[in-house]
C-alpha cells in the first residue's frame with residue numbers, strides 16, 4: 001500500500017471480526033512498533049498480545065480490577081467489562097515502563113509508546129486489518145498493572161482492538177489544514 005495513503009486513509013474500526021493477523025504478520029506489526037522514536041533508546045514499550053480463549057483470562061482480570069476499583073458495580077457494568085475483550089478477535093495491550101534518566105523524562109517515554117501504538121495501527125492497516133485504540137477504566141491505573149502482572153512502574157496506556165473490519169466505515173473527516181497549521 002502507498003505509504004501516505006496508508007496514513008491518510010486509516011480508519012478506526014467500529015466492528016471487528018475474524019480473521020486476526022497471523023503469527024508472521026504480528027512479527028511485522030511488532031517490528032514496526034519497535035521502530036517508534038525512542039529518546040536514548042530506553043525501550044519503554046512492551047506489548048501483550050491476547051487472542052482466542054486467552055481473552056477469557058483478560059475478561060476475568062477486567063472484572064477483578066473493576067471490582068477492586070468500585071465495590072458498587074451495576075449489572076450493566078459487570079456485563080460490559082466481562083464482554084469487553086470479546087469485542088475483537090485480538091487485543092494488543094500497550095504498556096509503558098518509563099526509566100529514570102537525566103535527559104529523558106517519563107512523559108517522553110510514554111509518548112514513545114504512543115508512537116508505537118500508531119505504528120501498530122498503521123502496519124495493521126497496511127496488512128489489510130482493522131483496529132481501534134481504546135482506553136477507559138483499565139488504562140493508566142496501578143490496579144490493572146498489578147492484575148496483568150506488569151513490572152513495577154509499568155502502566156497500560158491503551159488497548160488496540162484488532163481484527164477484520166466489518167459493517168460500514170465512518171467517513172474520514174476532511175479537516176481544513178489551515179486551521180491547524182501556521183506556516184512561518
Ligand SMILES: Cc1cc2nc3c(=O)[nH]c(=O)nc-3n(C[C@H](O)[C@H](O)[C@H](O)COP(=O)(O)O)c2cc1C
Pocket residue numbers: 010011012013132133134135136158
Ligand atoms: C490514547 C487514546 C485513547 C482512546 N480511547 C478510546 C476509547 O476508550 N474509546 C473509544 O471509542 N475511542 C477511543 N479513542 C479514539 C479511537 O481510537 C479513534 O481514534 C476514534 O474513534 C477516531 O477514529 P479515527 O482514528 O479513525 O479518526 C482513543 C484514542 C487514543 C489516541
